[in-house]
Amino acid sequence: MSNIEKRAVIKFFIRKGLNATEISEELEDVYGDSAPSYRTVAKWVGEFKDPERGFEDAPRSGRPLTTTTDENIEAVERIVLRDRQVSVRWVAAELDIPKTTVHEIMKNHLEMKKVCTRCVPKLLTPLQLANRTDCCEELLQQSEEDPSNFFDRIVTGDETWVYHYDPLTQLEAKVWKRSGEQTPTRERRQRSTAKRMLTVFWDKDGVLLTDYLPRGATMNGQYYASIIEQLHSVLLEKRRRKVHRGVLLLHDNAPVHKSNIVQGAIRQNDFIELNHPAYSPDIAPSDYHLFSNLKNFFVA
Incomplete structure (x- = not known):
């Protein structure tokens, strides 16, 4: 029974001359527990003293x-x-x-x-964002102009630190457990300070050259230029056809890579350097297609 219906019944009994107590008793006899309380009945008996009063709640x-x-x-x-x-x-x-x-x-x-x-290495300025767009459009245009040979000519390289111990990632540390079973624990080991820098050059057919920086040495222009010389020798041995077509070298714009001695080694070996936008590890092929899988096979 809606409130509107209850109020209509109360108004009917008022017209019959019943008071609030009598109306409340009548409603309890018919509706039992669902009947309105005496206080509610008395309230509406007072409201209906106004002959123009309707059944709806007054605006508030x-x-x-x-x-x-x-x-x-x-x-x-x-x-x-x-x-x-x-x-x-x-x-x-x-x-x-x-x-x-x-x-x-x-x-x-x-x-x-x-x-x-999401954490990123650096928040790019508008100028860096524009340069990033230009570099990507240039690479896309080059790939569309010669789709059959563009990817065959690319040799990409990058450096990464290889630790003697790498802690498990959150995804790798996940285990199965039964419902209600206590979550297994694991030791929180600290990453070892012993590490080596690995330089890798590769193309679509596989890894071409790997180089571990000797202990105590520093990755500088002279050392990286020597790696470029090694890369040229390896390409002549493994990918001579690629050398004849013209090698497209894709690596990031780290200061070592842009040093004068390295740029001279690149020109001397007839490599064509592809543009790579600044602070853009998210489009570096090695980070996404090589290093994570490669480190799975490393043994301390």
């Missing part, structure tokens, strides 16, 4: 029934885009709306959720 001033309005949605979006780390509590206090409303706007209207930020 204050906060509207819903605060999910277009204005609030725009205001929340404006605040969040200005500061991505802002809290729901702060937004609710700033706009004077409930936190539940802010959650609803963020989830259902703006389709946003809070996530952990």
